[in-house]
Amino acid sequence: MSTHENPQDHALVQLIAPDGTPAGDTDVGLKPDELRDLLRMMILARRLDRECMALQRQGELTVYPPFEGQEAAQVGSAYALEPEDFVFPSFRELAAGVVRGVDVVKYLQYHRGIWHGGAYEPLANRFAPICVPVATQIVHAVGWAMGAKLDGLRACSLAYFGDGSASEGDFHEAANLAGVFRAPAVLFCQNNAWAISVRLEEQTAGPIFKRAEGYGFPGVRVDGNDVLAVYAVTKAAADRARAGDGPTLIEAMTYRMGPHSTADDATRYRSSDEVNAWRKRDPIDRYLTYLLAAGVAEEAFVADCEDEAKEWVADIRTAITSVGPPPADELFAFAYADPPEALERDRRSVEESGDG
Numbered sequence: 001m002s003t004h005e006n007p008q009d010h011a012l013v014q015l016i017a018p019d020g021t022p023a024g025d026t027d028v029g030l031k032p033d034e035l036r037d038l039l040r041m042m043i044l045a046r047r048l049d050r051e052c053m054a055l056q057r058q059g060e061l062t063v064y065p066p067f068e069g070q071e072a073a074q075v076g077s078a079y080a081l082e083p084e085d086f087v088f089p090s091f092r093e094l095a096a097g098v099v100r101g102v103d104v105v106k107y108l109q110y111h112r113g114i115w116h117g118g119a120y121e122p123l124a125n126r127f128a129p130i131c132v133p134v135a136t137q138i139v140h141a142v143g144w145a146m147g148a149k150l151d152g153l154r155a156c157s158l159a160y161f162g163d164g165s166a167s168e169g170d171f172h173e174a175a176n177l178a179g180v181f182r183a184p185a186v187l188f189c190q191n192n193a194w195a196i197s198v199r200l201e202e203q204t205a206g207p208i209f210k211r212a213e214g215y216g217f218p219g220v221r222v223d224g225n226d227v228l229a230v231y232a233v234t235k236a237a238a239d240r241a242r243a244g245d246g247p248t249l250i251e252a253m254t255y256r257m258g259p260h261s262t263a264d265d266a267t268r269y270r271s272s273d274e275v276n277a278w279r280k281r282d283p284i285d286r287y288l289t290y291l292l293a294a295g296v297a298e299e300a301f302v303a304d305c306e307d308e309a310k311e312w313v314a315d316i317r318t319a320i321t322s323v324g325p326p327p328a329d330e331l332f333a334f335a336y337a338d339p340p341e342a343l344e345r346d347r348r349s350v351e352e353s354g355d356g
């Protein structure tokens with residue numbers, strides 16, 4: 001059994017067991033309507049993720065990296081943040097973006113091949129542009145946190161990254177800097193067992209959360225498919241950061257149920273037994289079972305969430321499929337105050353061709 005799947009992992013913070021029964025103190029300080037909202041967000045996110053896969057298969061998006069299976073890791077962590085905090089995502093954090101209130105249609109313009117990083121306004125929801133060069137966003141997040149500290153803001157940053165990204169130099173540089181400067185940053189690793197087709201133990205030999213000790217700050221490993229546990233550890237890390245006590249590394253153990261992206265065929269490198277074993281640890285089923293047993297939600301609420309999700313994604317589909325390409329002259333617009341002659345010539349030729 002791999003280190004990723006070890007059920008005897010004593011370090012793992014878990015509040016709800018995979019069968020939905022409580023496994024710890026489930027009072028994380030959320031009110032019943034907030035507890036229900038976590039479920040609602042996960043249901044909305046999953047529906048959206050599946051719609052995006054369909055949109056890509058129908059040629060409406062160029063490429064899409066699905067997050068199915070990782071809803072609790074993303075929703076639980078994003079829900080723990082305050083509006084003034086700043087999220088630095090990779091390319092798989094649409095569910096976190098939904099929680100932050102990011103304009104999904106503008107987000108998807110990246111995946112439609114229209115605008116780098118998404119067309120949303122990063123400052124509006126404090127959600128940085130989609131970041132594909134793996135691990136670079138961790139450095140951005142720590143830099144932002146250092147700036148926030150210098151400015152005397154009571155806010156933290158949160159960087160999302162994957163297990164594979166934790167093997168990049170940028171992770172280590174960012175972690176070292178965060179430790180030395182006690183930056184108010186939360187380094188949130190979604191360990192989904194795979195970096196495209198490379199399994200965890202092929203690219204790192206030890207638990208990721210333990211690396212924090214070497215950088216002089218705490219590291220915690222949490223069950224990433226347990227939304228309450230993820231919320232609780234992220235809230236504690238964010239509170240700690242805002243209080244001036246420095247960074248925390250969180251390693252959320254989860255699993256990507258789908259392919260790495262729509263350009264990948266995961267059946268070529270992993271077994272259906274492995275995928276099926278993780279299906280039994282589904283984050284939404286687990287939390288739903290818990291909420292129903294605790295009397296916090298009823299079936300009617302779930303049905304309402306599903307209806308809402310259906311309507312919501314239908315509106316998103318209509319909106320994103322009607323977004324056409326931006327004017328071609330924008331290709332020339334933002335790089336130079338005084339464009340060089342060669343570029344000016346290109347611009348004129350586009351203009352004269354009528355393609356602009």
Ligand SMILES: Cc1ncc(C[n+]2csc(CCOP(=O)(O)OP(=O)(O)O)c2C)c(N)n1
Pocket residue numbers: 092132133134161162163164165166192194195196256260
């Ligand atoms: C600097 C850099 N190297 C390589 C790639 C190609 N690439 C894209 S995603 C990925 C793997 C990322 O794995 P992980 O960090 O575990 O995140 P996950 O995709 O599992 O969410 C790689 C190697 C890239 N985007 N950027």
Ligand SMILES: [Mg+2]
Pocket residue numbers: 162163164190191192193194195196
């Ligand atoms: Mg990964």
